[in-house]
């Protein structure tokens with residue numbers, strides 16, 4: 001079922017701007033190529049979605065480019081109360097990747113609804129994916145309920161996979177029973193599609209995927225970061241103040257791709273592919289493995305234009321590999 | 335104030351050693367909207383994260399940075415030669431707020447915290463006292479450059495091989511000032527914070543994921559709330575610090 005409002009691809013306030021963008025994009029290369037995909041009943045102009053935690057609340061990037069070229073965006077993981085997060089250093093460099101231990105720093109749901117989303121609305125007219133996190137089933141449900149009234153939020157992305165907080169996040173994502181509880185509690189209070197974000201730090205990711213599908217999840221997104229660490233040779237101590245953190249970036253791409261491939265065989269609900277995607281070619285691979293849409297994370301931090309460049313290059317790569325309609329390649333590698 | 339971040343390619347004009355481990359690099363490129371106390375974030379071939387380095391000096395065409403070899407990235411930078419190109423994010427951070435400056439300004443710098451103070455001293459038309467702290471005489475750089483601006487320069491070395499023996503903060507009590515600016519290693523900043531009696535601005539460092547506010551990697555607590563060193567910093571006002 002296609003949501004009528006999203007089908008038009010625009011929200012009231014900035015209708016004209018979005019339309020001109022679409023025309024511009026079409027002119028550049030072959031306008032017969034179709035990049036539109038439908039994610040849980042909502043249409044996206046293209047499958048590119050900046051990943052939570054790497055794109056702030058979006059408007060930071062609007063200083064660099066018109067972010068309306070994106071399919072959607074997933075904002076920073078939001079909790080009930082404002083959180084400072086973990087002590088610094090929170091960042092460590094790796095070969096082809098990085099480790100972060102932010103610890104869900106965010107201004108809390110009230111500030112997100114009253115300050116961040118209005119700022120984002122001024123510069124972004126596409127559907128928004130709301131990334132939410134919590135320390136109890138009740139907290140997840142509370143935030144989900146609060147966001148239900150936000151018109152521009154089209155999906156809830158439920159982060160049950162944050163490796164950087166104790167007693168929350170990943171605790172729910174590494175245990176099927178807990179994952180089921182959170183999913184059910186959120187489904188009970190929201191009218192929006194619920195996409196559960198899965199952790200790769202498990203023995204069998206398909207088990208959790210099947211469990212949340214059974215609990216009513218409308219989709220799954222994967223992967224969140226892999227737990228990793230680095231040690232400083234000068235101090236002989238861990239670089240990250242919290243010792244460990246989440247590893248992300250191009251180095252994790254093959255693992256993420258493999259997990260998307262496995263989950264595609266295990267569930268029927270749509271998959272959002274995440275992990276190490278840094279080029280349009282990677283997007284195509286993710287979709288062939290089974291992703292309906294694809295998130296770009298760490299790449300945005302190194303090159304603030306990464307998501308835009310991937311959107312722009314997508315048409316060239318489609319042409320190169322003779323792909324006319326992106327949605328037709330989803331799961332094509334199976 | 336509107337922040338203008340840019341990504342652009344700069345060409346190396348010169349890259350010369352000032353001491354055994356400290357280098358000065360002059361870069362040609364789009365320097366518009368670069369402010370005193372801001373930093374640039376430099377992409378190096380073969381390294382995943384960018385390297386944040388302060389603006390030491392800037393004019394219409396060129397940007398000067400001064401950096402110390404502390405690891406593999408800065409070591410690679412030191413081997414680059416004129417004509418080579420670098421991908422920079424510019425216009426990052428808040429920079430110094432000169433509207434708060436006093437009549438008798440004190441600038442305190444330690445090691446590679448010194449570079450951003452150079453453009454600041456220039457903006458103050460040399461009308462300031464500059465205390466530059468080093469470990470030893472062979473590590474001293476930019477003494478003459480500060481003097482050429484007309485600043486009253488005081489050098490300190492920990493081992494006493496040049497200038498006043500001791501820490502940069504040891505000489506503060508004898509200086510007449512009504513406002514200060516400081517940049518250097520955190521222990522030095524803390525000592526400045528404790529030993530200064532006036533208001534002032536301090537410039538901080540933190541490990542960064544992005545350098546432009548997207549990842550929350552560089553946050554610190556202040557009295558006025560959580561601040562990202564890369565956006566609401568690197569310059570913080572003394573009164574807002576939690577120490």
Ligand SMILES: Cc1cc2nc3c(=O)[nH]c(=O)nc-3n(C[C@H](O)[C@H](O)[C@H](O)COP(=O)(O)OP(=O)(O)OC[C@H]3O[C@@H](n4cnc5c(N)ncnc54)[C@H](O)[C@@H]3O)c2cc1C
Nearest residue numbers: 093383386387388400401402405406407408446539540541
């Ligand atoms: C706002 C700001 C301004 C700076 N200005 C200057 C300057 O003008 N001159 C100068 O010499 N240095 C400056 N630094 C420090 C400089 O960024 C580091 O020395 C440099 O990144 C080290 O890189 P490396 O590859 O040699 O070291 P490695 O230790 O091999 O680097 C590994 C990782 O740690 C990061 N890192 C290591 N040390 C630091 C540090 N002190 N601060 C932040 N990140 C670090 C690196 O960026 C890299 O991601 C500044 C830092 C910040 C945050």
Ligand SMILES: Cc1cc2nc3c(=O)[nH]c(=O)nc-3n(C[C@H](O)[C@H](O)[C@H](O)COP(=O)(O)O)c2cc1C
Nearest residue numbers: 051052053077100159223224248249275276297298
């Ligand atoms: C700095 C940083 C912060 C992140 N914060 C969140 C978050 O708040 N919520 C979330 O669901 N995922 C978060 N993630 C995980 C990413 O959304 C993504 O799943 C992961 O980084 C893998 O994709 P990538 O390799 O493209 O970055 C964060 C990742 C990074 C690097």
Ligand code: FES
Nearest residue numbers: 544545549550564
């Ligand atoms: S380094 Fe990413 S927010 Fe400051």
